[in-house]
Amino acid sequence: MDTQNCRAFLMDTAMRLLTTDSPSGYTEEVARVVEGIAHELGYCVSRNNKGNITIDVPGRESGKTVGLCAHVDTLGLMVRSITGDGQLMLTRIGGPILPTLDGEYCKIYTRDGRSYSGTVLSLSPAAHVFDDAATRARDEQNLAVRIDEVVRSREDVEALGIRAGDFVCFDPKTVVTDSGFLKSRFIDDKGSAACMLTLLKLLRDQGLRPKCDTKLIFSVHEEVGHGGATLPRDLSELLIVDMGCVGLDLSCTEYQVSICAKDGNGPYDYEMTSRLIELSRANGVDFAVDIYPHYGSDAGVAWHAGLDVRAALIGPGVHASHGMERTHWEGMKNTIQLAALYLECE
Template sequence: MIGKLSERYMLDILEMLLLTPSPSGFCHEIMGKVEQEAARLGYAMTYTNKGCGVITIPGRRSDKVIGMSAHVDTLGAMVRSIKDNGRLRFTPVGGYMMGSVENEYCRVHTRDGRFYDGTILTTKPSVHVFPDARELKRDEAAMEVRLDETVRTKEDVLALGIGVGDFISFDPRTQIKPSGYVKSRHLDDKASVAALFGLLELIRRETLVPAYTVKLFITTFEEVGHGAAYLPDDITELIAVDMGAIGDDLSCTEVDVSICAKDSSGPYDYQMTSKLIELARREGLSFAVDIYPQYGSDASAALRGGRNIRAALVGPGVHASHGMERTHVQAITHTAALLAAYMQEE
């Protein structure tokens, strides 16, 4: 393994990211924190027009530029309408099962910078009152936000400054266990961002120089499908760093780095994927190669957007993706270690 990655550093960064609300399209606060951390490590971060971040690490050679992307945006919601009874109907941001957010604590962020806490419930939330509460279909029309404010009418809600189009973030309920497990919402894909920063901290601490110039690309619209549809023009290879799925006929576990050979956008680059498998074996990493037919990544967005790049996909294994997720610090560390090995290859 090239250098010793700091697990403590990556967990600290991960916790900071998880505790900062950032549904797709509402990432200004978290990107400010990402920029500050990059500056603390000695790197400037520039922004694309739509708010993605680029951190450049000069290499020994510049005839090829390798991109490594991860997204800070998460699942969330927006206020769709305000009901006459003071409850909020919401529309999802990102793709998740409505049942996975039932009874979740949430926060409504107003356009003028205020926020209000609440709880996501069905419109028939009590078995003591509604005989069909158990059978109620969990869809958008049957879900609402109960605000933790004394509101009984639409006018009461409007008086708080809440309006249609306000963002709603979910309480991540983050826990970092002594066993190394991390359970939280939004490990997709903040665990991968933590791995990228673990790599950046290693490069700075050990004064490593990549074989080629590397650009870390922090995206803000992945969960809605166009995170890396635009890339800096000089990137010719892109490794999307995103969570590995677990279950069914998949090999990945919560302690592994996932190497995805194919997802909904088709097969990833053969040479890049083969090199990543070879390096994972050489470095003694715990890894799995899997197929994710119901999955898309930043690399998918770039390829579908017509970018003439080679692309691969790796990331820490995450159980119960888009639900109450869980991973292990080893998966994050081994992801960063695989990226460190790749960036050193001529």
């Protein structure tokens, strides 16, 4: 692996994905970004009816098809209603930690193609005015968007074209540090998606092919629980590439690839998980094995939808998931290396 070029491509790709707004249900633009990168690398791309993106990579041997799957949809918000004084009340898309959104800049996208900037704020936003400015709950009933337009009423907001059901996307604040950290909202799971696209570049640049026919899938409804429901039916194995958890009694760090043995839906495939552990040990990949108690993935959804596939899960360790997330180049590099080993690239 050419570490310098790989790192530059990986972080540039992550930046392109992370700075493209894509809450579940509003993913067309990020899908185009993924497709554009794949086409630049010379790969064929398709989409299913629900919008999942698939990149086909022919293998050296026929008879078995495996899949790698990351998701490019993110957490977000939607306009629930408009107040009499022109603020936007909100409903969650997925599971953002709402108190972390107080003070975040955002964009509102209307159904007719317009966009406006704003700020998510507590309904008691000023310490000089409200006795409960520090203590008021930060939830759907007590957070609203202050729009950066001259509005004094519901009618003024509606004149801008803003209605209930419009998407509200908060600023990911993406930064890449000289010390190798990627910090941003939505590293879950655009960090993993960037790892998969970087793996594609390495295959192309080094003239490598996986052992089996391989489908790299980028799902677009994972955060709302049905991204994996329409994965390809011809997969023998499925490797989910999603964020690894960091904290409490978990052993993973931001510098490692995490191998998940069990999440909130139950254990992953024993043989696949054991194989990933052995590949890591035998090839010097820095890894950890953990249990994610508050976690589900596209694999669990695929199983519930009746997909007859064995599945395992890996991903870079991510700190502060669903909040102000952070991972490191080393964790992403280890994820790419383990995915390449799993595919038996030559």
